[in-house]
Amino acid sequence: MTKTLRYLKPYTGTVVLGLILKFLGSVSELFLPLLLEWIIDDVAANDSLTGNEKMKWTFVLGGFMLLCAVVALFGNILANRLTVKSSGRMTHDLRYDLFKKTCYLNSRQVDGFGVPSLISRLTSDSYYVNQMVARTLRLGVRAPILILGGLILAFAQDVVLALVLLACVPLVGITVFLINRKSIPMFTGVQKKQDDMVRRTQENVTGVRVIKALNKNEYEMQKFEDVTQDLASTEFRANRTMSLSNPLATLILNFGLVALIVVGAVRHSDSGLVLAFLQFFTIILNAMISLAKIFVVISRGSASAARIESVLAMDTEEKIGDFPGGDESRKIEFRDVNFSYNGVENNLENISFAISAGQTLGIIGPTGSGKSTVINLLMRFYDVGSGQIFIDGKDVRNYPNTELRKKFGVVFQNDFLMAASVRENVDYGRNLTDGQINKAIDCAQAREFVDGLDGGLNFDLAQKANNLSGGQKQRLLVARALASHPEILILDDSSSALDYATDAALRKALAREYASSTKIIVAQRISSIKHADLILVLDDGKIIGAGKHEDLVETCGEYNLIYSTQMGAEREAS
Numbered sequence: 199m200t201k202t203l204r205y206l207k208p209y210t211g212t213v214v215l216g217l218i219l220k221f222l223g224s225v226s227e228l229f230l231p232l233l234l235e236w237i238i239d240d241v242a243a244n245d246s247l248t249g250n251e252k253m254k255w256t257f258v259l260g261g262f263m264l265l266c267a268v269v270a271l272f273g274n275i276l277a278n279r280l281t282v283k284s285s286g287r288m289t290h291d292l293r294y295d296l297f298k299k300t301c302y303l304n305s306r307q308v309d310g311f312g313v314p315s316l317i318s319r320l321t322s323d324s325y326y327v328n329q330m331v332a333r334t335l336r337l338g339v340r341a342p343i344l345i346l347g348g349l350i351l352a353f354a355q356d357v358v359l360a361l362v363l364l365a366c367v368p369l370v371g372i373t374v375f376l377i378n379r380k381s382i383p384m385f386t387g388v389q390k391k392q393d394d395m396v397r398r399t400q401e402n403v404t405g406v407r408v409i410k411a412l413n414k415n416e417y418e419m420q421k422f423e424d425v426t427q428d429l430a431s432t433e434f435r436a437n438r439t440m441s442l443s444n445p446l447a448t449l450i451l452n453f454g455l456v457a458l459i460v461v462g463a464v465r466h467s468d469s470g471l472v473l474a475f476l477q478f479f480t481i482i483l484n485a486m487i488s489l490a491k492i493f494v495v496i497s498r499g500s501a502s503a504a505r506i507e508s509v510l511a512m513d514t515e516e517k518i519g520d521f522p523g524g525d526e527s528r529k530i531e532f533r534d535v536n537f538s539y540n541g542v543e544n545n546l547e548n549i550s551f552a553i554s555a556g557q558t559l560g561i562i563g564p565t566g567s568g569k570s571t572v573i574n575l576l577m578r579f580y581d582v583g584s585g586q587i588f589i590d591g592k593d594v595r596n597y598p599n600t601e602l603r604k605k606f607g608v609v610f611q612n613d614f615l616m617a618a619s620v621r622e623n624v625d626y627g628r629n630l631t632d633g634q635i636n637k638a639i640d641c642a643q644a645r646e647f648v649d650g651l652d653g654g655l656n657f658d659l660a661q662k663a664n665n666l667s668g669g670q671k672q673r674l675l676v677a678r679a680l681a682s683h684p685e686i687l688i689l690d691d692s693s694s695a696l697d698y699a700t701d702a703a704l705r706k707a708l709a710r711e712y713a714s715s716t717k718i719i720v721a722q723r724i725s726s727i728k729h730a731d732l733i734l735v736l737d738d739g740k741i742i743g744a745g746k747h748e749d750l751v752e753t754c755g756e757y758n759l760i761y762s763t764q765m766g767a768e769r770e771a772s
């Protein structure tokens with residue numbers, strides 16, 4: 199937790215000032231019962247004073263009481279404001295760093311945490327840390343001062359009555375401790391359940407179409423209900439246990455009050471003194487209850503801090519390797535690459551191929567055969583298990599990430615557009631000229647529909663570009679990939695929503711305008727890759743056919759099968 203608390207350091211001044219004000223406020227509060235006792239016992243019941251003197255002293259001491267009350271009020275208000283400020287800013291900084299770290303995590307690290315868990319670390323966990331810091335600053339000083347100061351003042355007033363009070367404090371302390379020990383682990387359980395709920399919500403929101411299409415609303419609602427029910431009952435159990443502490447503490451208080459009055463009566467104590475002790479008692483007890491609540495927020499907050507710190511502790515530093523070089527005449531080369539996501543079964547096995555600059559590589563194969571994985575490895579989202587991948591004869595692990603990624607223009611499978619203008623989506627913060635953007639739009643076959651949009655390049659896309667058709671989205675994504683005129687262009691299943699004619703026009707434009715770019719086209723349709731210089735047929739992570747279209751039709755049974763089934767559709771379309 200120390201790493202998290204270090205985020206308070208820049209706000210030390212605010213924190214210290216807040217604590218001083220809190221101290222002043224709390225001490226003033228403690229003086230109230232004392233002043234009251236003086237008025238009752240030493241002024242009102244003092245027969246050696248005249249009526250006028252009594253009046254005068256009552257006003258003076260009453261004035262002090264008013265002053266103490268005002269100091270207590272404003273001290274607390276100001277202190278709380280400062281607390282909100284420092285805890286708020288510190289949470290902001292923490293969240294910022296956490297988000298930044300999350301952005302730099304590599305794909306393996308993201309897989310390890312899981313996206314829903316990263317989301318809840320950024321949202322609810324940082325909220326719990328905020329609550330912990332805010333509550334502790336607000337009550338962490340006040341409660342001990344009230345307890346300790348209350349006891350000191352009580353002892354200074356009357357040792358016997360103070361002992362009665364002191365006897366009750368450990369009783370309350372033990373009760374609260376026992377309850378906390380049981381309920382705190384329960385609250386940690388709540389956090390895990392929350393991860394589950396975020397995961398479910400995320401799945402539901404992203405998969406809403408499929409769920410509707412398959413009429414699985416009821417089914418999903420039931421599953422969601424299960425998760426939320428689980429969360430609610432875990433939280434309920436934790437809070438139920440926790441909520442025992444207040445009534446039990448009050449019960450002990452009431453016994454204590456009775457004992458106090460009995461002892462006071464037996465010893466013929468002054469009524470003002472007993473009254474003051476009743477107040478001390480209440481103040482101390484409330485302070486103990488709030489201390490108990492702090493323990494809960496601290497334990498919850500420290501669990502959250504640990505979850506956040508485990509992300510912050512990830513090593514995201516770039517390691518530039520020193521692997522042996524390959525054939526510099528090849529633009530891209532895979533040399534006997536093996537790879538596994540989970541370290542158990544291989545997702546790619548013995549993958550070897552090479553293409554030269556300006557050539558086109560086509561990859562075809564059933565879903566799950568490893569097509570996207572080839573792209574993931576080439577762009578170094580994951581490192582190979584064994585073997586080597588070269589770009590321009592240099593192992594991809596020898597490139598700084600920014601230098602490597604700059605080489606690519608890519609449309610991922612299920613890629614997304616932002617809720618921003620067409621121009622911003624194609625430019626994507628790269629400060630491209632209108633000339634570059636327009637050229638990309640032309641080549642991506644998006645000219646006609648972009649010109650038809652209200653405002654053209656300035657047309658605003660809705661969230662996830664829901665105001666465009668699937669084919670229009672794909673064309674804009676292709677334009678985005680093309681706009682920087684990349685050395686290597688990758689289209690992962692990104693012509694599936696285009697009709698045959700548009701797809702063909704796109705291929706021609708690519709060959710004409712982007713002749714120097716090396717192209718990798720992943721497709722389900724043979725027509726999209728037919729003209730490639732090299733076609734890989736993947737199945738279950740292995741290359742089961744490699745060559746040009748004409749050769750594969752002859753030599754690769756699976757390829758031939760796909761070809762003959764698709765030929766009919768193609769002939770119909772043209």
Ligand SMILES: Nc1ncnc2c1ncn2[C@@H]1O[C@H](COP(=O)(O)OP(=O)(O)O)[C@@H](O)[C@H]1O
Pocket residue numbers: 309539540545563564565566567568569570571572
């Ligand atoms: N992040 C991941 N973690 C674990 N397994 C994965 C991950 N991504 C893909 N896989 C698995 O790797 C295999 C190949 O996936 P992929 O390359 O996406 O196939 P394709 O693009 O050919 O449809 C599949 O079995 C898939 O389930």
Ligand SMILES: [Mg+2]
Pocket residue numbers: 569570571611690691
């Ligand atoms: Mg894929």
